[in-house]
Amino acid sequence: MDTGSGRSTNAPRPEGKASEGALGTGCVHLCIDMQRMFAEPTDWQTPWMNRVLPQVCRLAAAHPERTIFTRFIPAARPGEGRGTWATYSQRWAAMTRERLDAGMIDLVPDLARLVPPAEVVDKTVYSPWLETGLDARLRARAVDTLIVTGAETDVCVLAAVLGGVDLGYRIVLATDALCSSCDAAHDALLLMYRMRYGHQVETMTTAEILDLWH
Known part of the structure; x- marks a missing residue:
């Protein structure tokens, strides 16, 4: 952390590399906000959500x-x-529940069909860790690793990742199963994770994750 008053002129410190071992019984896939209101034409549409949906579906299925x-x-x-x-x-008045079709809050159909056995956690802020009991549920299942996918890379996914890091989880980001409405911010976040969070956050493709997840 730079605590100086000016911008550091030093090269970035290399961060320790996280373990890239097998993803076993302590691993859970945490899929962030793959909902119809982000996939379909609304004020919050994420244009390339449907492009990454097949990769999210592969991991979830x-x-x-x-x-x-x-x-x-x-x-x-x-x-x-x-x-x-x-x-x-x-x-964002048009996106409040009194004005939005109730079905738009649902998961996209290809993912909704997996519930159950998949579970759903509802949240009213970006982070999935506040007032949801998510951490307690994961600890009760002896989960220590989270595969993270979903939307948006630079908003709710960011909140999920940093909260997970603070709670001590190993985080594995599926780079081809994340999306954002801002390409530049998406690219910047992936670069930040690799350069600054390498000990706690790993980046892999869906195929690489599936090869390790047994």
């Missing part, structure tokens, strides 16, 4: 009983929420 889907639940009405979330729901 490989071990549906070890897959947890999160869903972002918008505010009920404009102005609802604490602090800046109130102005956020005003800014």
